[in-house]
Amino acid sequence: MKSKRQLQKENTRKKILETAYQIYSEQGFSATTAVIAKEAGVSHGTIFVHFSSLDELLCCLIQDFGDVLGSEIHQQSETKDNIEELLKAHLDVLARYEKFYIRLIAERSLLPEDARLTFSNIQSIAAYHFNKVFERENNIKNLPVHRLFNTWMGLVHYYLLNKDLFSPDTPVLERYGSELMETFLELIKR
Amino acid sequence: MKSKRQLQKENTRKKILETAYQIYSEQGFSATTAVIAKEAGVSHGTIFVHFSSLDELLCCLIQDFGDVLGSEIHQQSETKDNIEELLKAHLDVLARYEKFYIRLIAERSLLPEDARLTFSNIQSIAAYHFNKVFERENNIKNLPVHRLFNTWMGLVHYYLLNKDLFSPDTPVLERYGSELMETFLELIKR
DNA sequence: CAACTCATTGAGTATGTACTCATTGTAATT
DNA sequence: AATTACAATGAGTACATACTCAATGAGTTG
Structure with missing residues (x-):
């Protein structure tokens, strides 16, 4: 059984990945973390809680x-x-x-x-x-x-x-x- | 008859374009003005004497x-x-x-x-x-x-x-x- | 319910890079 | 020879963007 926290964390991560997919599809891979964060409805720093760098996010995606x-x-x-x-x-x-x-x-x-x-x-x-x-x-x-x-x-x-x-x-x-x-x-x- | 100055200016411009061609061929278009200037043997600012922006240089080239x-x-x-x-x-x-x-x-x-x-x-x-x-x-x-x-x-x-x-x-x-x-x-x- | 854990926050930092401009030295002009 | 014009300089500025971290508050645990 997953705790509420674990679920939220997973959801946030998934949300970031999904948003990045959309943004990159529309704007290409030069889209910035700021745009992705805003669109995903999370703060800028949250991205780096889940991915150690933009490159890692990109690679996961x-x-x-x-x-x-x-x-x-x-x-x-x-x-x-x-x-x-x-x-x-x-x-x-x-x-x-x-x-x-x-x-x-x-x-x-x-x-x-x-x-x-x-x-x-x-x-x-x-x-x-x-x-x-x-x-x-x-x-x-x-x-x-x-x-x-x-x-x-x-x-x-x-x-x-x-x-x-x-x-x-x-x-x-x-x-x-x-x-x-x-x-x-x-x-x-x- | 072209003056010495005109000639030098034209040469510098040509040199920048030729260098940019070489550098871009090797490194791609994300190569920086600093690299191009250094390789062309001119100062950084000279590029902007001849081209109003990097984009203009790129377009000319x-x-x-x-x-x-x-x-x-x-x-x-x-x-x-x-x-x-x-x-x-x-x-x-x-x-x-x-x-x-x-x-x-x-x-x-x-x-x-x-x-x-x-x-x-x-x-x-x-x-x-x-x-x-x-x-x-x-x-x-x-x-x-x-x-x-x-x-x-x-x-x-x-x-x-x-x-x-x-x-x-x-x-x-x-x-x-x-x-x-x-x-x-x-x-x-x- | 008190103590603790941890996902999230966002203002702040570091870095890279295009572009500026006052200064300089040489060529052109008088 | 003196003056002017201007190509070239390079330290400095402006800006964008990846990444940090101390603070926060909700969730978890005993």
Whole structure:
């Protein structure tokens, strides 16, 4: 049985993480502790009671996010056994976290080392499922699977990173998801 | 006839811009004025004699760079009339400015508005030449040219942005340029 | 209910960095 | 030669932001 205090502490921590997720999604990772604290409804100092530094908060957040995203991609991909469904599942998951995911890939170069690892992990999970499905397929271009995978990732990320050009107001994947799939499927067809 | 003073002033300005280009290429755009001044061998305040703010320096630099890169891509592409040569010319130019170009696409989201426009212009020039060459070609997949272009750009940028994974020590395009071309050419083949 | 624990507070500190400006020395002008 | 113009200087300022810590008051314990 948890005491009232423990619960409150956990709630505060969770509240900070959730708020940071929202703020970072909207403003990018240069958002300040002051903004996060205010929005979370806690005092400035409280953040540093729960996290020893901004970097640690960032790492926890991205780690958590990576875990969720990774497991979602895994789950969604697990049951798919044709390429089209796999791509669709992939895009569906990304679409659900689009804003944060864009920030992640757009500002990756400025993030702490740990955060980049998280990102690599997500890629690995996706790559794994790609391999499984693509190897079985034989009506596609004869290219190493990892090159096809990189082409797909490149295409998706290119649209996400250039959201301001492609789709400034509505989510990119909502608007262009099917076009991306269509293009890729057409390209890999033998 | 330019006076000694004018010449010195122009030289100093040029020196600052060149140094900034080098420093930003190595350290990214979060490098400080102090570092640039020191490396350029001028005092801190001199930077602000020539540029009213860091943002202005950045914009001048990126503008100049965009002009050079754009005109090089234009020149190199002008004479090419088959896809393979065009892709090669494109990669050759990018390879020559690889470090700076990577910083540009990696940190684009944090750059001032003007800088992003520059980037769009470069893309437009490349897109123009793509159109010219691709329209003539008829042994390729039946997809709108802009989608093929985006696929190519996505693929190239994906490798550049993940240089730390693909090729941490040597330039990415030197190592993977031909693989990228080969992949793309195979994909678009009907 | 008294003593104690501890999550929270927020004014205060430390640090980093863009930008200023009075001063200086050299080139241009008279 | 004397005067003026001005490029360059660098110590100093303003400001933003991560992080600290003594004080607080509600929760827990005996």
